[in-house]
Amino acid sequence: MNPSKLSFGSACSSATCVAGRGSSPRHARTRTRSSRRRMLRYGIGLLACGVAVTPARAGDDFVRLTDVKVPMSDGVALAADVYLPAEEGRFPALLLRTPYDRRAKAWFGESMVKRGYAVVCQDVRGMGGSQGRFVPFIFERKDGLDTLNWVTGRPWCDGKIGLWGSSYLAYCALIVAPENHPNVRAIVNISGWGDTTEMTAPGGAMHLMVGLPWTLSAQIRGTGSFGDFDWDQVFRRTPVVEIPKSLGIDSAQWEGMVQLTGSDTLIQTANVSPGYGRIRTPIYHITGWYDFVARHTLDVYEGVAAAGQARQKLHVGPWRHDQQWRDSTTVGDEDFGPRSRAGLDYMINLSARWFDRYLMDRQNGVEREKPVKLFVMGDNAWRSFDRWPPREVTWQKWHFGSDGGANGAAGDGQMATQPPGGTDADTFVYDPNDPVPTTGGANFHFFLDNLGIKDQRDVERRSDVLVYTTPPLPKKLTIIGPLQAVVEASTEGRHTDFTAKLVEVRPDGYARIIEDGIKRGPDRAEPSGQMEPGRVYQFTIDMGATAITIAKGHRLRVEISSSNFPKYTRNPNTGERPEWATTFQKVKQTVHHSTEHPSYVLLPVVP
Numbered sequence: 001m002n003p004s005k006l007s008f009g010s011a012c013s014s015a016t017c018v019a020g021r022g023s024s025p026r027h028a029r030t031r032t033r034s035s036r037r038r039m040l041r042y043g044i045g046l047l048a049c050g051v052a053v054t055p056a057r058a059g060d061d062f063v064r065l066t067d068v069k070v071p072m073s074d075g076v077a078l079a080a081d082v083y084l085p086a087e088e089g090r091f092p093a094l095l096l097r098t099p100y101d102r103r104a105k106a107w108f109g110e111s112m113v114k115r116g117y118a119v120v121c122q123d124v125r126g127m128g129g130s131q132g133r134f135v136p137f138i139f140e141r142k143d144g145l146d147t148l149n150w151v152t153g154r155p156w157c158d159g160k161i162g163l164w165g166s167s168y169l170a171y172c173a174l175i176v177a178p179e180n181h182p183n184v185r186a187i188v189n190i191s192g193w194g195d196t197t198e199m200t201a202p203g204g205a206m207h208l209m210v211g212l213p214w215t216l217s218a219q220i221r222g223t224g225s226f227g228d229f230d231w232d233q234v235f236r237r238t239p240v241v242e243i244p245k246s247l248g249i250d251s252a253q254w255e256g257m258v259q260l261t262g263s264d265t266l267i268q269t270a271n272v273s274p275g276y277g278r279i280r281t282p283i284y285h286i287t288g289w290y291d292f293v294a295r296h297t298l299d300v301y302e303g304v305a306a307a308g309q310a311r312q313k314l315h316v317g318p319w320r321h322d323q324q325w326r327d328s329t330t331v332g333d334e335d336f337g338p339r340s341r342a343g344l345d346y347m348i349n350l351s352a353r354w355f356d357r358y359l360m361d362r363q364n365g366v367e368r369e370k371p372v373k374l375f376v377m378g379d380n381a382w383r384s385f386d387r388w389p390p391r392e393v394t395w396q397k398w399h400f401g402s403d404g405g406a407n408g409a410a411g412d413g414q415m416a417t418q419p420p421g422g423t424d425a426d427t428f429v430y431d432p433n434d435p436v437p438t439t440g441g442a443n444f445h446f447f448l449d450n451l452g453i454k455d456q457r458d459v460e461r462r463s464d465v466l467v468y469t470t471p472p473l474p475k476k477l478t479i480i481g482p483l484q485a486v487v488e489a490s491t492e493g494r495h496t497d498f499t500a501k502l503v504e505v506r507p508d509g510y511a512r513i514i515e516d517g518i519k520r521g522p523d524r525a526e527p528s529g530q531m532e533p534g535r536v537y538q539f540t541i542d543m544g545a546t547a548i549t550i551a552k553g554h555r556l557r558v559e560i561s562s563s564n565f566p567k568y569t570r571n572p573n574t575g576e577r578p579e580w581a582t583t584f585q586k587v588k589q590t591v592h593h594s595t596e597h598p599s600y601v602l603l604p605v606v607p
Contacts, residue, residue: 061086062113067129070122072146079129080122080147083109090158092185092359093118093151096165097144097172099127099134099218108164111348117355118156122147124172127218134218135256137171137196137270144176152183159183162355166190167293167321171272174300177283178275186358187283188351191321193296194272194303201261202295203542204520205497205568206579208235210292210444211261215254216244217446226446235566240579258579276303282311284354286347288319289377289515290331290452292442295544298482302388305371314372314388315350316547317342320452321445332440332452334512337380374480378549389481389545393604400468400558400593400600402426409460409511413468415558415601424594428464428561430496432570432584435563436465440513441501442544443567456503456511459559466560466591469505477550481604483515483543487560488597490537493573493587494530495521499564500541502601504548505555517543518568520578530575536597543601558601560591 063084069077081102085091094117098105102121109119125143126134151157161183163173170192177187193199200207212235217226229247237243241258244251260270283304287297294316305312317324317340320331324342329335356362370384385391400406401420406413407428414420440454460467485500501516521529522537531537550556563570572581593599 062110064109070147070150072143076125076132078122078125078131078143078147080120081106081109083113083119084156085113085116085118090156091116091118092160092162092355093120093157094162094164094355095120095122095147095151096169097122097124097140097147098169099124101128107344112352115352116360120151140172141175141269144172145179145181148176148181148183160185160359162359163187164351165192167192174272175270177281178272178278180278180280184281186355187281188354189283189285189297189300190324190347191287191291191293191297192300193293194276194300195296196270197267199293199296203518205518206258206261207567208240208569209438209447209567211257212243212254213444213446215257216249219244219249219253238582240569272300273303276300277307277309279304279307280309282354282358284313284315284350286315286324286350288317288321288323289546290442291319291321292444293321294442295542298388298545305388311367312371313354313366317375318377332454334453336375336377339380339382340375374547376478376480376547376549378551389604390606392606393481396603396605397600398470398556398603399598400591402468402593406466406468407463408465409457409467411467413466415468415470415556419593419595419598425590425592426466427588427590428466429586430464430562430573430589431586432563432572435565435570436462436499436561438564438567441516441567453512456501456513456559457509460511464561467557468560469557470555472553472555473550474552476552477556478606479550479603480547480606482545484602485517485541485543485558486602487539487541487599488536488592489539490534490590490592491531491573491587492533493585494533494575495571496531496573496587496589497562497571498539498541499561500543500601501559502543503557503559504550505557507553511557514546514548515544516564517541518564520571536592562589
């Protein structure tokens with residue numbers, strides 16, 4: 001039959017109701033009558049809002065209300081699509097909020113509505129069909145709470161709400177978690193973060209390879225293409241804060257992002273981390289070892305789990321950002337095999353089990369499983385633990401040493417569990433105009449050719465990279481947990497960075513990146529914000545986390561330098577904030593490894 005259209009006129013916000021398909025013919029007549037009754041009821045209920053309602057056709061099993069305007073407390077209206085089961089009743093609801101066009105998440109709405117959930121997919125403020133101005137992070141707490149109140153008051157909601165999201169969508173879910181909204185019963189956090197300060201500037205250094213492309217891609221959506229840019233040339237433009245302007249693009253959003261990085265406004269408005277201890281909602285955290293957000297997702301899990309207020313679950317594969325939605329098993333140069341394969345159905349099933357348990361009270365056993373499940377690279381197998389970091393971890397210091405010539409892989413740098421001896425320090429020259437190039441690692445997924453496992457041998461030929469290597473391991477070594485380098489160092493500059501990278505060296509010489517990190521300025525800054533040239537400072541470098549087995553006969557290696565570009569902005573060494581700098585100073589750096597000033601990497605080793 002041809003669907004008839006029932007229109008209810010009004011100058012208020014509007015929506016369109018359409019029906020989805022998927023039921024078997026055996027149930028078509030019952031579902032069609034139910035859908036018609038349901039949509040007629042929606043039409044009457046939304047009479048004052050100008051809703052256009054399309055009744056279901058034979059075989060339809062859900063209803064979709066499109067372009068529903070959700071009012072915020074300040075009068076701004078945000079656009080949403082609402083997916084509802086065809087049968088009448090009240091249902092647990094799932095909410096996702098996105099800056100990437102709610103219509104692109106129709107697959108989630110359709111997948112979950114068929115499992116008995118009402119689903120709301122909403123454009124965040126200033127994006128898609130929503131009113132207002134998009135300012136990353138700042139409005140998500142307030143708008144999220146307003147939307148939760150709106151969902152709670154709908155006649156189709158049974159009072160139980162789950163929050164779901166991946167990446168920025170997951171952040172939108174997490175930012176409201178400390179408020180403990182009475183109707184939120186469960187959250188699925190896929191590569192979301194709680195500390196926006198650390199996510200945008202790990203170790204204090206702006207994550208240029210993420211922030212700039214992400215901001216520009218949002219601004220040129222519909223008018224240009226990411227591939228239109230020569231990114232090697234774009235990243236080198238100075239000052240960083242004016243890069244969009246130099247490309248003829250409105251730079252207000254990027255300038256706002258740069259200004260917010262590390263600011264009190266960002267810390268007070270956009271960070272979840274101060275509220276970890278207040279969260280009482282069960283959260284399922286999912287990420288991948290080569291996801292640029294992984295260390296921040298792990299931080300959320302660890303912070304909330306430590307408070308002990310709510311059940312948490314952690315699931316980490318070997319994936320890059322967003323790879324878990326595909327069935328690919330390759331990350332950079334390495335294929336992790338069929339056990340690492342995820343995909344859309346895999347992720348939907350993980351999410352559904354969590355929501356089924358806490359929103360539908362289905363006794364599916366999810367709470368009886370060990371809370372931490374990790375893919376161990378090298379073994380290419382999954383292991384389960386009762387906490388993160390694993391209780392089985394033994395923390396080992398692997399000390400740096402040399403005879404004063406650790407420059408490059410051909411140098412004399414050594415690494416061992418006991419200080420290797422030799423001279424007290426190594427030196428190199430850091431030139432911001434010739435920075436160490438980013439080569440693989442947990443990088444932004446827009447740059448697939450420079451992401452994941454990559455060979456570091458070209459990097460290790462540089463004289464501005466200090467290389468400390470173990471002898472071949474006498475037995476296999478399994479490392480599971482956070483990675484940290486502690487570097488005692490001095491500089492000729494007024495301010496500087498130090499970087500660290502953990503590497504596995506295979507018998508054929510391939511130098512496989514495991515993880516890396518950066519620290520902008522020393523652990524204890526001078527009151528002036530400047531460094532005293534020649535004075536020894538401690539730099540504690542967070543290198544994220546891993547789960548990997550290093551085979552017998554392979555070697556471990558740590559690279560120390562002062563740049564990783566374009567992953568992070570370059571420190572000009574002058575004391576000027578890097579994002580505003582146009583002048584760079586070449587300086588001599590000294591890394592100490594004496595008894596008085598030891599430098600080492602701290603590794604979490606498990607049996």
